[in-house]
Amino acid sequence: MASELTSSGRPSMNDVARAAGVSLKTVSRVVNGVASVSPVLAAQVQSAIEALNYRPDIGASNLRRSDRRTGTIALLLEDVGNPFSAALHRAVEDEARTRDVQVLTGSLDEDPLREKELARAFTMRRADGLIIAPASADQSYLSAEFQDDTPVVFVDRPGHGIAADTVLATNVIGAAEATRHLIDHGHRRIAYLGDYTRISTARQRHQGYLDAMQAAGLTPDPAYFIPDLHTTPAAESTVIELLHRAEPPTALFTGQNLVTIGAVRALRRLGLHRTVALIGFDDFPLADLLEPAVTVIAQDPAMMGRIAAQALFGRIEGDDAPPRRHWIPTTLIRRGSGELPPGP
């Protein structure tokens, strides 16, 4: 157990070499599984490694290696604590795991400055690639940041100012499907309630709503267009105000999770949860256990993460085809709230 280290910290290959009575380079060969080492020496090296608890420093390795891979990718999401981001994160991790790659994560909180700070932090750590759900309006800074030699994949939201693979939900189609579903159930006064207009998914979902209304020959009433809701309390109070109007909508289409939940709370407080129809974009846990259960346009964050990670690793491994755009389909899940008829 007596360790013969020159330095006080972790043992290095040199310490292992000394302990095993071989050259540094031979230790390197054993660690990297190069075949041309005689079994006798290899065994000596192995036991020295175990005696000293030697662990290679992949930072130093990376510095010298020709492929320059750190075995680390970066993942920038809206908020690793929210269910959508968390599910996507998990799927990325699963893909990374099969390749022995680790994942550095960061939350952007819709803050463009934070996005740039984190991009820089990850550049300085020489991540092999980046998956990002961008918060800022323009990602052209990324090509300078990464010198165009680190692949980038956009997920959930498209990037701007830089060509890269992109993985998106079918926001327009899904929102149109939700709206059409409400129209098919007899609704005409349908309100759209969405997130900040600067967020592209919010704009697309609104677009889908408009498309479906127009396709049905209905004129969307601007009074029913309610953007810039970002939190549950904001959505709740806004819905209460909306339903107190002289001519309230008979159906609500909510363009985001927290907004949907705010709407559910508001309808409950007003006792209108069995009267006013509701469809939310993005599924959430227990939606099926509410009264009435909430009809949603479900996204598939796990698939988005998986496809994004596969695209990224493809690029890291040398795929240099033109950037691709992957559409991940949404699904209408009928549960009750979206099938309520309009009042008399």
Next chain:
Amino acid sequence: MASELTSSGRPSMNDVARAAGVSLKTVSRVVNGVASVSPVLAAQVQSAIEALNYRPDIGASNLRRSDRRTGTIALLLEDVGNPFSAALHRAVEDEARTRDVQVLTGSLDEDPLREKELARAFTMRRADGLIIAPASADQSYLSAEFQDDTPVVFVDRPGHGIAADTVLATNVIGAAEATRHLIDHGHRRIAYLGDYTRISTARQRHQGYLDAMQAAGLTPDPAYFIPDLHTTPAAESTVIELLHRAEPPTALFTGQNLVTIGAVRALRRLGLHRTVALIGFDDFPLADLLEPAVTVIAQDPAMMGRIAAQALFGRIEGDDAPPRRHWIPTTLIRRGSGELPPGP
């Protein structure tokens, strides 16, 4: 815009030095904010940095630096996709952010082998510290893995075989409070339904249940002790079976999130959700919107993450006091399901 790089990849300090007409070391001084550089040269260096989009390689920096900090910590959780882990992760990130530290994450899925693999992967990346919710029974391997020079903090579950700071919820107290609450509402036949017994939190919550029963002079019926439930479907079918027995319990105490949700589903299917009382350990979104709303013992994963991160950074910065144990209190939230009286 013409870049004068020797190498084809990212520019190095050498490239910046050449472009600015100064020595490599002067660039290093400017990058590290050493004051003793004349303003003129510093400005030349700055503009060369910007022209070349130079970004320091903190891996190389770390290799040479005396403090040996990578500015990266590792976080090992049960599953970054579940709400508890995700909330904890987010809190750790927030603490790390104030210190310009990035977070490497990994999910263990109750797999001891995965725990060891990830510990090794993070050692090889020379993380400055580790926060872990352990899946294996013994973490003594960590002191070899980290050579005792990388601080470790256990969170949610205690570690074994290695002394380290530990951040735990008051599982026994919280579970006892839940059970007492049911007893106070007149229940005598109370079932405990929990996760795998090998998980320490599951054992502690069961212990709290036993404590409260005994304190009330009740003998816990072994038939009402139902361990090893890990998923919602398993919990759902088990609860259905349980309530079909000749003498079913009048109240359920569920020791974990997914089990609670399985119980809610089962009670709904049986139409007993207003008859059989239910208290769950760990809060979950929308628990207050169910019918009846679900009474829970709420944990505070964000506080657990924050305290764990603060403890870890304290150690990283040199705190060498004996290991501490931090207890994060749980809170009983009365919502209705836990206040139902026993049937006649």
Next chain:
DNA sequence: TGTGTCTGAGACAACGTTGTCTCGCAGTGA
């Protein structure tokens, strides 16, 4: 026996950066 080939293993430089040492030069005081 001499020559050539092969193989295993060590020597050395280099990756990008920082710690330490040294040196030149301007400014100071006698």
Next chain:
DNA sequence: TCACTGCGAGACAACGTTGTCTCAGACACA
């Protein structure tokens, strides 16, 4: 004018590792 001080800035080695080169020795063959 001459030492002395102080300060800015460069030279050099080193961190832990791998790529490349070289060399010693075993072996085969003419």
